[in-house]
Amino acid sequence: MMKLTYYEFDEEKLVREARKGKKVALKLPEGFMPHAESILHFLHQHGMDVTLLAESCYGACDFVTHDGIDRILCIGEAEMPYLRKIYRPPVSFIEVRYEFDERLLEKVLPHLSEKKVGLAGIAPFIHAISKCKIFLEERGYEVFIGKRSRRGAYDGQVLGCDFSPASSIAHLVDTFLFIGDGTFHPIGLHMATGKPVVIFNPLERSVGGSDIPALADRIMRQRYAAIARAGDAERFGILVTEKIGQRRMQLAKKLKREVEKKGKRAYLIMVNNITEAVDYLDFDCFVSTACPRVAIDDTLRYKKPVLTPVELEILLGEREWTQYVFDQIF
Numbered sequence: 001m002m003k004l005t006y007y008e009f010d011e012e013k014l015v016r017e018a019r020k021g022k023k024v025a026l027k028l029p030e031g032f033m034p035h036a037e038s039i040l041h042f043l044h045q046h047g048m049d050v051t052l053l054a055e056s057c058y059g060a061c062d063f064v065t066h067d068g069i070d071r072i073l074c075i076g077e078a079e080m081p082y083l084r085k086i087y088r089p090p091v092s093f094i095e096v097r098y099e100f101d102e103r104l105l106e107k108v109l110p111h112l113s114e115k116k117v118g119l120a121g122i123a124p125f126i127h128a129i130s131k132c133k134i135f136l137e138e139r140g141y142e143v144f145i146g147k148r149s150r151r152g153a154y155d156g157q158v159l160g161c162d163f164s165p166a167s168s169i170a171h172l173v174d175t176f177l178f179i180g181d182g183t184f185h186p187i188g189l190h191m192a193t194g195k196p197v198v199i200f201n202p203l204e205r206s207v208g209g210s211d212i213p214a215l216a217d218r219i220m221r222q223r224y225a226a227i228a229r230a231g232d233a234e235r236f237g238i239l240v241t242e243k244i245g246q247r248r249m250q251l252a253k254k255l256k257r258e259v260e261k262k263g264k265r266a267y268l269i270m271v272n273n274i275t276e277a278v279d280y281l282d283f284d285c286f287v288s289t290a291c292p293r294v295a296i297d298d299t300l301r302y303k304k305p306v307l308t309p310v311e312l313e314i315l316l317g318e319r320e321w322t323q324y325v326f327d328q329i330f
């Protein structure tokens with residue numbers, strides 16, 4: 001196993017997968033970029049010269065075609081199974097894991113007052129979900145894990161764009177226990193299921209979650225404000241990406257038609273990395289059909305409103321604000 005700070009991955013698998021291609025490139029999430037040269041050198045020592053792709057790597061969704069490369073090695077993301085045969089060039093996913101002792105969950109027990117618990121998590125912690133389930137069951141909890149979605153590699157795995165493994169068991173549980181770091185996923189989990197969420201962060205060995213309803217509220221206020229700012233918009237830019245797991249061209253075309261039906265103007269904009277640069281375009285409002293996090297996470301980066309498809313429906317009067325849901329890709 002090779003170590004990347006706290007995480008480890010199977011270096012023999014890396015070598016095996018690298019040998020499947022002749023013109024191989026390496027792709028890493030931002031957090032692993034400081035290890036790029038060491039990994040390239042490791043592969044070089046095994047007789048392979050590999051090119052680094054210095055481009056975004058936000059998930060197993062985040063791949064575009066590359067001429068002159070016949071295999072991509074991606075360290076740090078878990079594959080989206082439904083794209084396995086579609087990635088061009090083919091991608092070998094080398095997952096990283098963060099190993100932790102499930103007995104650390106002892107800390108969580110005082111926060112789980114009710115007995116029916118749903119488990120959810122993210123890579124690189126999700127592989128431990130079964131042993132977490134056993135730990136809780138041995139302490140008298142009834143534990144549920146939702147089946148993986150087509151975008152997830154593991155049962156119980158949630159993505160920022162797909163909470164369906166949790167939603168599918170929400171009616172059975174009182175509380176969700178989320179295993180992972182960050183607050184975006186727990187907020188989405190709370191909003192998608194309506195259930196309280198307790199967070200166990202294995203990296204910090206900490207328990208949290210009490211602030212999730214307030215954070216979700218803040219996001220809702222921001223979203224309401226973004227829709228209100230788009231109230232007078234006449235010129236809409238519908239953002240579409242080529243990224244294989246975020247590309248929603250049919251949806252983009254449908255949104256364009258819906259805007260036009262209201263007598264306003266709409267055009268498709270192909271863009272792979274959505275940044276503040278959109279503010280320079282002479283549109284009044286953008287609707288992102290790419291990663292749902294673009295509109296939500298980065299909302300303060302844009303001067304012009306960037307809405308999700310659901311928010312456009314609200315703006316156009318096709319959906320009530322009370323029926324607001326997070327945009328998801330299934």
Ligand code: SF4
Nearest residue numbers: 058059061160161291
């Ligand atoms: S949340 Fe965005 S980056 Fe993450 S898997 Fe979904 S589409 Fe990809």
